[in-house]
Amino acid sequence: MNQTPTASELRNSLVDDVIMNVSLTRDVERALRTVSRETFLPGVDLKDTYADQAVIIKDNPGGPLALSCASVPSVVAMMLVQLDVQPGDDILEIGAGTGYNAALLAELTRTHGSVTTIDIDPDVALHARTMLNRAGYERVHVRERDGLVGAPENAPYDRILAAVGLWDVPAAWWDQLREGGRLVLPLRWRGQTQSVALTRRGDTLVSDDMALCGFVPIIGQDGERTAALNTDDTIRVHHDEDQAVDADALGASLRGAPVEVLSGQRIGGEESFDGVWLRATAGGDRVCRLEVTPDALAQERILRPAVPGRSPLLVDGDSFAYLIVRRECADPQRPFRLGAAAYGPRAQSLAQDLIAHIEAWGSARTSVARLTITPAKTDAAAGPGFVISKRESRLTLTY
Structure with a gap:
């Protein structure tokens, strides 16, 4: 018993x-x-x-x-x-x-x-x-x-x-x-x-x-914004307050045909690819988060992102590109291939920019960024790396 x-x-x-x-x-x-x-x-x-x-x-x-x-x-x-x-x-x-x-x-x-x-x-x-x-x-x-x-x-x-x-x-x-x-x-x-x-x-x-990781946010900090790309609010871009996002222009581009580009990087079913996102944040100000709800996917409003609830996104004016995953049979150990889907007048170039981040991650998959933080009020010069300025601190990312 x-x-x-x-x-x-x-x-x-x-x-x-x-x-x-x-x-x-x-x-x-x-x-x-x-x-x-x-x-x-x-x-x-x-x-x-x-x-x-x-x-x-x-x-x-x-x-x-x-x-x-x-x-x-x-x-x-x-x-x-x-x-x-x-x-x-x-x-x-x-x-x-x-x-x-x-x-x-x-x-x-x-x-x-x-x-x-x-x-x-x-x-x-x-x-x-x-x-x-x-x-x-x-x-x-x-x-x-x-x-x-x-x-x-x-x-x-x-x-x-x-x-x-x-x-x-x-x-x-x-x-x-x-x-x-x-x-x-x-x-x-x-x-x-x-x-x-x-x-x-x-x-x-x-x-x-x-x-x-993911945690309940602290009360009192509101540096992130959310922009809906369609009228029923099923496709959203989450971005920081220092990033300019034109939701109307992006929404208009979403109604056009997408561009799809695949990288040379493949992954196994349990293999994490979150490092692509981290890698992209150390390379420019255009990285945001794309959220696509099940309703939007069911209505085929957008090509399926790698992770519908949270996928890295590059935004440039009226164009955007985001991470996708496609299943292939070429490699049974790593049957999934990473790529980019993009919309808007600069879709092709943005997709290629995201592919470059994917390839950079793929060449050193276990590499982790080094982050240094200084108070925003100090006059210390930023060291080498990409700088993100916040209200009370400065972040510098290097690889």
Whole structure:
């Protein structure tokens, strides 16, 4: 007779699965096997608690994204590895969520360090405080606070971890991170979000790792815009505030015939090609995100993008090109071929520009961009690389 697995068995099974995709340190693995996630998700079925998926803890009636959730465990683990917590570290977490992540951080910093977690939502902060107390982590400091302000009363910190999506690096955080300290945050630029691990060196943050991810955005940053290309709002372009997008002109071009160009790069069924997007953002200001809904695909309003909900897009005036994937039988190990679909008067040239990004990625598929960030208010000259200016910081990308 089959017995229902215990919480401990499910927890260890989940960590075993995470190890298959994330290279865990011994300390992070120990923390994941120690902290009872079910304590922080009361009322949630144990199988859902220990599935590698996000769990919403507070809905957002006014928008499509939740106000707060428990993040995907494998992403939590990956970011903890990036953070590289040492025993005795003082840590600030932005976005308290369920309190589970703060408990993991408390395990990592052990008894000689400190953990401060903050959340702008009073219900979420209260939930985190209650659950942390219930789990025996009373020493974690929980504050109801705007994450963009941080928690200067316990600063400076050796580590800052953001568990919410950021469009910019808040100026207030610089004074709260020690020299040599690490900042890990889901940072959004040109329509994609990367979990970036950075070390502070004076007035510069320098990355040594990044990985594609997705997070609930922080409240108070609004640097991204959305433009509908058709009247029923089923085809959209998401772009940053410094990018000019003429939705009417692009929508008019969409009614014309598309151009389709294939690259020489092929991929397997489980092989990621997200590096194409990252590569393109280091090469110009024209990169945005294309979103195509199932209704638009069903009505054949547009050639199918590589990932309908989020595909890299190049925009130039009244023309645009985006990533596509086509199945071929030439190579059974890599049966899918990457390419570009484009619309508008400059469709052919834009498609070729996107193909160039695909080929550059294909020549060094595991290469990751180096990101340096400086405060926008500094006079420091940008180093070599492509610069993206935001309200409070400057991003420089190099390969």
